[in-house]
Amino acid sequence: MLPNLKSVCAGLIGCALTLQALADPLPSWREGDNKNAILEFVTNVTNPESDQFVPVASRIATFDNDGTLWTEQPVYFQLIYALDMLKEQAKKDPSILDSTMLKAAVDGDFKTLMSGGKGALQEVINASHADISLNEFEQSVKQWLATARHPKTNMPYNAMVYQPMLELLSYLRDKGFTTYIVSGGGQMFVRAFAQDTYGIPPQQVIGSGLHLSYEVINGNPQLTKKPDIAFLDDGPGKPVGIATIIGKKPIFVAGNSDGDFEMLEWGSTNSLPSLGVIVHHTDAKREYQYDRDSHIGKLDKGLSEAGDRGWLLIDMKEDWAKVYPKTP
Amino acid sequence: MLPNLKSVCAGLIGCALTLQALADPLPSWREGDNKNAILEFVTNVTNPESDQFVPVASRIATFDNDGTLWTEQPVYFQLIYALDMLKEQAKKDPSILDSTMLKAAVDGDFKTLMSGGKGALQEVINASHADISLNEFEQSVKQWLATARHPKTNMPYNAMVYQPMLELLSYLRDKGFTTYIVSGGGQMFVRAFAQDTYGIPPQQVIGSGLHLSYEVINGNPQLTKKPDIAFLDDGPGKPVGIATIIGKKPIFVAGNSDGDFEMLEWGSTNSLPSLGVIVHHTDAKREYQYDRDSHIGKLDKGLSEAGDRGWLLIDMKEDWAKVYPKTP
Numbered sequence: 001m002l003p004n005l006k007s008v009c010a011g012l013i014g015c016a017l018t019l020q021a022l023a024d025p026l027p028s029w030r031e032g033d034n035k036n037a038i039l040e041f042v043t044n045v046t047n048p049e050s051d052q053f054v055p056v057a058s059r060i061a062t063f064d065n066d067g068t069l070w071t072e073q074p075v076y077f078q079l080i081y082a083l084d085m086l087k088e089q090a091k092k093d094p095s096i097l098d099s100t101m102l103k104a105a106v107d108g109d110f111k112t113l114m115s116g117g118k119g120a121l122q123e124v125i126n127a128s129h130a131d132i133s134l135n136e137f138e139q140s141v142k143q144w145l146a147t148a149r150h151p152k153t154n155m156p157y158n159a160m161v162y163q164p165m166l167e168l169l170s171y172l173r174d175k176g177f178t179t180y181i182v183s184g185g186g187q188m189f190v191r192a193f194a195q196d197t198y199g200i201p202p203q204q205v206i207g208s209g210l211h212l213s214y215e216v217i218n219g220n221p222q223l224t225k226k227p228d229i230a231f232l233d234d235g236p237g238k239p240v241g242i243a244t245i246i247g248k249k250p251i252f253v254a255g256n257s258d259g260d261f262e263m264l265e266w267g268s269t270n271s272l273p274s275l276g277v278i279v280h281h282t283d284a285k286r287e288y289q290y291d292r293d294s295h296i297g298k299l300d301k302g303l304s305e306a307g308d309r310g311w312l313l314i315d316m317k318e319d320w321a322k323v324y325p326k327t328p
Numbered sequence: 329m330l331p332n333l334k335s336v337c338a339g340l341i342g343c344a345l346t347l348q349a350l351a352d353p354l355p356s357w358r359e360g361d362n363k364n365a366i367l368e369f370v371t372n373v374t375n376p377e378s379d380q381f382v383p384v385a386s387r388i389a390t391f392d393n394d395g396t397l398w399t400e401q402p403v404y405f406q407l408i409y410a411l412d413m414l415k416e417q418a419k420k421d422p423s424i425l426d427s428t429m430l431k432a433a434v435d436g437d438f439k440t441l442m443s444g445g446k447g448a449l450q451e452v453i454n455a456s457h458a459d460i461s462l463n464e465f466e467q468s469v470k471q472w473l474a475t476a477r478h479p480k481t482n483m484p485y486n487a488m489v490y491q492p493m494l495e496l497l498s499y500l501r502d503k504g505f506t507t508y509i510v511s512g513g514g515q516m517f518v519r520a521f522a523q524d525t526y527g528i529p530p531q532q533v534i535g536s537g538l539h540l541s542y543e544v545i546n547g548n549p550q551l552t553k554k555p556d557i558a559f560l561d562d563g564p565g566k567p568v569g570i571a572t573i574i575g576k577k578p579i580f581v582a583g584n585s586d587g588d589f590e591m592l593e594w595g596s597t598n599s600l601p602s603l604g605v606i607v608h609h610t611d612a613k614r615e616y617q618y619d620r621d622s623h624i625g626k627l628d629k630g631l632s633e634a635g636d637r638g639w640l641l642i643d644m645k646e647d648w649a650k651v652y653p654k655t656p
Contacts, residue, residue, distance in 0.1 A: 202576055209572065214568055221594045262549070
């Protein structure tokens with residue numbers, strides 16, 4: 001395509017710019033140090049002549065999901081899904097709301113819910129995510145995504161993915177990287193949309209999960225989610241999840257909160273060249289502005305240490321020309 | 329290459345046969361119903377004109393390891409590794425043999441060891457596999473494989489892989505399948521040799537595993553194996569491991585024992601065409617002969633039900649022209 005365009009363009013003003021724009025793999029990233037650092041890193045590790053060259057099999061990129069690939073405010077979208085499911089179930093059978101916390105949850109009383117700590121969240125997850133087969137759960141999440149709308153933007157939740165990160169995922173894959181999601185959220189929840197939304201297949205989605213039970217019901221084997229957590233893929237759990245599922249240390253790590261700190265730290269000690277990236281939520285107008293004091297996606301330690309550790313702090317407001325695919 | 333050979337061959341007796349042999353992707357499989365059924369299945373699911381066609385993304389093949397890809401007698405090779413490690417450690421510090429079971433283990437007193445059941449095996453695993461970093465463990469397994477020899481054949485353990493299964497793995501990969509190992513043995517143990525021995529990268533090895541702990545020691549993050557089991561990838565655990573790591577149901581499943589029954593059963597309910605294969609150890613001369621009464625790799629239920637369920641029973645003695653790569 002380029003040679004044709006070149007000949008059409010020959011002698012015309014502006015063609016040099018057009019070609020440059022066409023060649024830009026990250027058009028929603030504004031020119032600047034951060035964009036340059038990403039382009040330079042990828043160029044070096046994929047250049048066989050460079051002493052920074054990394055073979056394709058080791059080009060592992062891991063991305064957090066909530067707050068890194070899509071929005072996580074006002075609360076994690078999966079929690080909104082859980083509350084919606086709980087409300088739906090309670091309509092059919094109000095007796096399932098058999099505790100203060102479950103009642104608070106369906107009433108939207110987050111203050112009471114949050115005061116209940118992990119135990120309260122586990123109650124909500126058990127009531128909304130457990131005792132359901134993997135197939136039914138996948139269908140339920142897909143249906144919810146197709147109909148539910150975000151309280152602030154009124155967009156479908158999976159339209160609130162970051163256009164610059166979609167471009168980064170594609171760019172890395174074009175350059176021979178395998179892109180993984182390493183989410184503190186539910187592995188099966190993320191898998192329900194990761195292929196369509198991010199182009200990431202199930203085997204490249206790592207996340208938290210409930211225990212699964214294999215049961216043969218009327219001759220039909222099925223896997224059922226049970227109400228206890230098998231793996232928590234957050235903080236130090238992220239390197240553990242990566243080691244278990246990928247078995248290789250990433251060379252590119254992207255996160256946005258202190259829950260990604262250990263994944264960034266671990267990736268940085270790769271004997272191969274590596275790059276860490278932190279999405280800093282600085283854009284109150286187009287998205288949300290939060291860091292050290294947020295109840296969701298708290299970024300404190302990472303913000304303090306990014307400079308010394310050589311991690312890029314992506315300033316959402318300054319570095320991104322666009323936030324969501326369908327809005328500026 | 330073929331056109332050249334064809335022109336050289338033109339008019340010569342036997343050239344048709346030579347060409348046929350060259351084209352055979354499974355040369356160590358004797359002609360017969362089982363070989364034909366495998367070839368026919370793969371031909372159908374990869375033929376876009378066939379109503380059995382399966383897209384590349386769904387061509388998932390899962391293989392058990394012990395007894396399916398390599399020998400598992402007189403005991404699982406990983407247990408021999410564990411005992412060797414234990415003996416080595418006890419030489420340096422005899423005080424680690426602080427229980428009847430550990431003493432029995434280093435004395436090769438399998439009768440006492442087996443009488444201790446799972447608890448005894450857990451003791452041996454903890455003493456030999458735990459409190460070691462993943463990197464050190466990988467090096468240890470590699471070094472052991474390079475030097476240890478099998479008590480009966482005097483071959484390195486990783487030379488006791490089945491040539492027909494190596495051909496099957498390559499054949500499936502050539503046809504767009506992704507080949508996974510789903511082992512009841514240790515995931516990290518199998519990963520130490522799976523790439524070199526089977527051409528299977530770490531992210532395609534599923535297995536049992538101890539809990540991993542992320543620790544930063546003198547500024548160096550490392551993952552350490554802890555003395556408690558995180559996941560047992562055996563029996564009903566195999567579909568669970570596949571659902572967690574791959575997130576797709578396999579269309580080709582190979583096993584050899586009742587520990588593979590649920591994996592075979594689950595794969596057989598794929599809405600896509602699927603094939604199940606059981607390696608039946610019938611060759612006392614070239615390998616080992618065992619099934620219903622074996623203490624290792626017991627095949628009872630699978631043997632009884634294979635026919636009704638449409639799984640191929642591979643008769644090692646009859647179906648395989650060759651067992652190991654370097655011996656007949």
